[in-house]
Amino acid sequence: MIKAEPCTKLSVAFLRLMLVSWSVICLADEKVGSTSPQASGFVHEFQPTHKQARIIRPLFEDQPVALNTFCLDHTGNILACVGGSNVQYLVNKDGSQQAKTVEQPRQLQCYSPEGTLIRSVDLSFKPTAINVAANGMVFVAGEGKIARIDSEGRVLATADSPHIGSLEDFKQRIENAAKKQLEENSTRYREQVARIEERIKALKETPETDRTETDARRLTTYEKQKELYETQISALKGSGSGSGSTSLAMSRKLGITALAVTSKDVFLCTYAVEGSGFEVWRMTHEFSEPTKVVEKLGGCCGQCDIQATDSHLVLAENTKFKVAILDRNGERLSDFGKGDRKAVDGFGSCCNPMNVRCCDNGDILTAESSIGTIKRFSKDGELLGVIGKAKIGGGCKHVAVAFDLKRDRYYMMNVDKDHICVLVPNSEAPEITPDEAMAKLAREGLGQKLVGAWSLDGKTPDDENATSKTVEENSETKSKSKLISASRLRLSSDPYSSSFLSFEPDGNLIARGGRSTAVDQGWECIRQDGNTLFVSKIQGNIEYYEYKVEFVTDDEATISLLYNERVLSSNRYQRVPATPEVGAAVNSGKTE
Missing domain, CATH: 2.120.10.30 (TolB, C-terminal domain)
Structure with a gap:
């Protein structure tokens, strides 16, 4: 779970939806x-x-x-533009993450080709x-400013970027453009809400007792979409009510x-x-x-x-x-x-x-x-x-x-x-780089333990609902069932989570549940640390995400999906016993 700062206007849920949409678009393009x-x-x-x-x-x-x-x-030295205002994600004690704006010194740093810092030049803007x-003259720009710096790091001149012009005129243009953009976005979201309401109305014309499971799922999805768009409309109204929106717009346009x-x-x-x-x-x-x-x-x-x-x-x-x-x-x-x-x-x-x-x-x-x-x-x-x-x-x-x-x-x-x-x-590269050595160690270590099928309850997708037997459950089983039920409830609204994962020996990955069910995927070991294994999730030959696998036992693990080290989902999984039925269920997942 990601907690946004109180000043954040856009809902985290909507941003998650946008990230999912972006991922789906990128993956679709990979197939072209x-x-x-x-x-x-x-x-x-x-x-x-x-x-x-x-x-x-x-x-x-x-x-x-x-x-x-x-x-x-x-001369081959590396000139790095660093610092300024940047968003970092801090991990809380409960495992959640919080977006925080961090201010760092704005500098031009010069490194030798081997990575040794030679000098740092302080700047008045984020480069x-x-x-x-x-x-040999160095030109650096950012945040509406440009500077000319000599090869020794002396700042010789600084000026406003030409696209600003008069600062007061620039501010007025930004305010007018921001208002126009807010109106256009609000109109677009209202149109989306109207279209969704029509779909909801059409579905509700069918009596509830006559609706199919697909109808029920669509109705739930449409209602959530409507709620998200209405939240954004409210957020846009609030963002346009003060100087904050103008300040944000100016920061971007600079x-x-x-x-x-x-x-x-x-x-x-x-x-x-x-x-x-x-x-x-x-x-x-x-x-x-x-x-x-x-x-x-x-x-x-x-x-x-x-x-x-x-x-x-x-x-x-x-x-x-x-x-x-x-x-x-x-x-x-x-x-x-x-x-x-x-x-x-x-x-x-x-x-x-x-x-x-x-x-x-x-x-x-x-x-x-x-x-x-x-x-x-x-x-x-x-x-x-x-x-x-x-x-x-x-x-x-x-x-x-x-x-x-x-x-x-x-x-x-x-x-x-x-x-x-x-x-x-290639002739100068080591036969095995440090990263490759760590991956090899992980592949031969915890990677072997990861191979196989995993699910929330240790069952295949085909029989995961067949958990109700005539045998009376003890308190431990009831407690575990509650945890599994809670996980499934979360999965129903979490596009990043999967109810079933199969890490195959040949590097193929089968995921059931979530947005990536029908996508060709693979996995590769990155490194291991104690009982924790890090694995890249490959989609279309691109490493978009990572899995962090924390083994509790040989047959139980917490598997978290990461994007740029940020946790998108995290669930406790149990190993599915290896049987012919498991292989059939996994293979059927490839063609869904």
Whole structure:
């Protein structure tokens, strides 16, 4: 259970519903891809040249700090933008989690290629975008500000982002846009409520005694949906009644998602003040002559990345599965890319590439969120190679990428874990990395104990209701039955929980109950700690979630579903005895 702070306007239940919807959409998109013969031919032609060997984790006073983005300077040092206001999830004594806003020092940190801190530069704003000019000058931006910093870490100049203009005018524009957005959202939610009410009315026209089980389930679902939308309508009314909504809107609209720099220009990708989407602004290194060169850009989950060379601007159009090449005035010159999960030159998941990077020789690197793949393309869109895969976990998110030519290293950001993945040439990578060693130990240890079927009551899905026998229950059995009944009641309204799990020896995972019942899934051991095993839950070849398995005995365990270390569901399971009937029940689950 996640407890939100009192000031939180959006209900946690609604956010959970939205996360489920996002997961379903992403999983559906994973199934879309080319099945043409030529697609598979590319796979053998381009084998990964690099492998993740380690990570670099920024710290402040020996404690983890939020990593917002990063790039490399011309010597290969890592420039990490860290700190600011970020949401963290704290675990309470009862196992629940509480969302809390944490303020951390806003800094630009410089690390050596081996991860040693060289210097820290304090900033007056949260840095979310960074790049380095050919002369070594560093440009950092965020929260409506941009700064120019020399190679020694001295802040030479700071200015407002050009998309702000007059602060008073900006505030008024934000207020007007926020009111318009609230009205549009309220109208949309009211329309949803009206449609749901019509469905409820139609179902209730059938006498209760004549309704089927499906009708009853639909009625319950519609009533819950109506309640959620009505809650959001009330929340929107409350959020528009004070200065809080304007403050939140201003904070978001001040955001800067990317920064690119050439020998004479600086480009900023900012949120559009009116409406949704993004804009690209151009100005000089002295922050003068601001000009909006691109507008009405789309971007999934608040992500829109740009990079530049002296001859062109490179845009990651993640919602179109394309990379666009523009001139300095924002005119489109060309583009390349396609949404294709199976073709090696295609981009997968629901929206990619998420980030790009320009190499000195004109090549373009692409980074795919959820998947973690880095690819190298020519400016004309020809795939030159598959670099490798970083371990970043599932989800649409910022995955900044960089390349160190001298050391032949690639870097990709894992925003969920606040670290940077380091990919080295296969010839330099250890035969077994530390992560692989931990996974092997877990696979040969508690992973063997996990193999098999598990359910709330130790029965298969087909006979889990056949628990009422003529035998009189003792007090211990009655107590356990109550716990199982309580779990089933919770499961009925919890889209993340499963009533039955089967971890098969070949790595397949069968789940019954919850939203992932009919989805092809797999599992892999990550690590073990005492009697606790951590397992990745794989969907569409992407590690979206993890299972935390805490063994009570060999035949009883608490299994929790985690997303980015946050508990989404947790239930006590019992091992289902291995019989031919169990195998039949598991196999039948694959085709549901």
